[in-house]
Amino acid sequence: MAKYAYQIVKPIWNRFNVAREADRDSNGGHAALVQLQAYLAQREQPGDGRLPPERELCETLGVSRGDLRKALAVLEKDGRIWRHVGKGTFIGTRPISETVAISEIAGRSNPSDVMRARLILEPEIAREAALHATFDDIAGMRQSLAQTRAATSWRQYEHLDNLLHRQIAQAARNTLLLGLFDVLNAIRRTVVWGRLRADGARPPADHHSFADHERIVAAVAERDLGGAAAAMRAHLQEVERRLIPLRQAAE
């Protein structure tokens, strides 16, 4: 299966070998490097910048695998290629890390950081939601709102609260903002992990969040951009205010 097209480079080992001075030692590696550079230079670009496997390439170039690896190591240090076990050898710089570890960020963040980030992101997301929400979005929010009031346990309430906030983020119709919201949310849940409320089996009927949430959804439904943002900001500030005594009690 010859996926990758490449041409054979005639060995020019001897030419360079005898021409250089004081290379009684380690000239093999240098010759392989020259061979490899010549190979790369005359190589056409197949889009995918993958080189043949070492075991093939060393035969193609007429050098041993050890020497080829020395040459490849030089090019890798220069940033001209990058390698990975099981993947192969590729031309160019190593691609940026494809994934972000939630726990890594969460481990260096505290609840205050989380609250600050929420206060920055979520009001503006609510503003976008007020601009882009569909009727179905709003209907879904109203349904969650009603279910939130009917929650019979804090656990169920927090699940529904989560759902409502995410519905708002989804209504913003911006997958990137939704992605950032999800990242922030995952970190929040990691940071406040285990911080359960024990003061009552279910949220009281006059819990501030019910009215807060209603104001937010109402503003979104009325396409009141500023009102949605303000309502969300007020809600989060109230949540923050209630969080402080909890933290003090934990000390």
Add this chain to the structure above:
Amino acid sequence: MAKYAYQIVKPIWNRFNVAREADRDSNGGHAALVQLQAYLAQREQPGDGRLPPERELCETLGVSRGDLRKALAVLEKDGRIWRHVGKGTFIGTRPISETVAISEIAGRSNPSDVMRARLILEPEIAREAALHATFDDIAGMRQSLAQTRAATSWRQYEHLDNLLHRQIAQAARNTLLLGLFDVLNAIRRTVVWGRLRADGARPPADHHSFADHERIVAAVAERDLGGAAAAMRAHLQEVERRLIPLRQAAE
């Protein structure tokens, strides 16, 4: 392979069926729900909170798969279980994904989404930076600023521009905001990948970004919170304005 131990619950279908009033319709779903709740209640916790597959469980409980699925849907909506195709059904809340794939978000985002998100995040990050930046932070920004002016190629300029914006985010002294900035930045680089400028070998001396950046850094240095946010917002809006003709030219 019976990985999961569970006991058979004797059908109590009839008891509930005849006891309820006015349930000539849709009592099947309710009976299945009661069966399922009884099953979950008497079930011991095997650490792994996995339930048997639907096809087994409906036989065990003596209900049809359709009714079982209705009951499972209710519990899922309550946040008591979570399900996923190919994985199974599990007790508890859906686990948060430990890693977020950049390309997954980037693949569903467009440059407009990116710009909107930047306009939301970065001005507020600049505000935080104005509040928390140390002298070393500001000195580093000024150095990057000077290097940006001295860039000899667009590629080098963009590298330094990147660095400056990240220094600002770092100065906010909020690892969570910095993490969100990094995520956003990685997505931005993926979305606009390959959108290279061909109109000149290096940025012109009167490029708007130079003055923009100077205003931002100056506001941060003077601890002018609102000024830093406003300067960053103006900068990004200018970037956005310059982006539009590029997009039109691409059509």
Add this chain to the structure above:
DNA sequence: CAACTTCACCATTTGTGAATTGGTTAGGCT
């Protein structure tokens, strides 16, 4: 003896195909 060559082995990744599992639909039945 020092360097090179060759070979074997290791850890990671990729690819493939079968089996599993939640989600959905069509047909028949009560």
Add this chain to the structure above:
DNA sequence: AGCCTAACCAATTCACAAATGGTGAAGTTG
């Protein structure tokens, strides 16, 4: 009209083989 059954669909998991860079041990050569 609603329920049941069966079949199918799509996503996931699992096991296994092949591919690939990384490493070291033995033999070879000058």
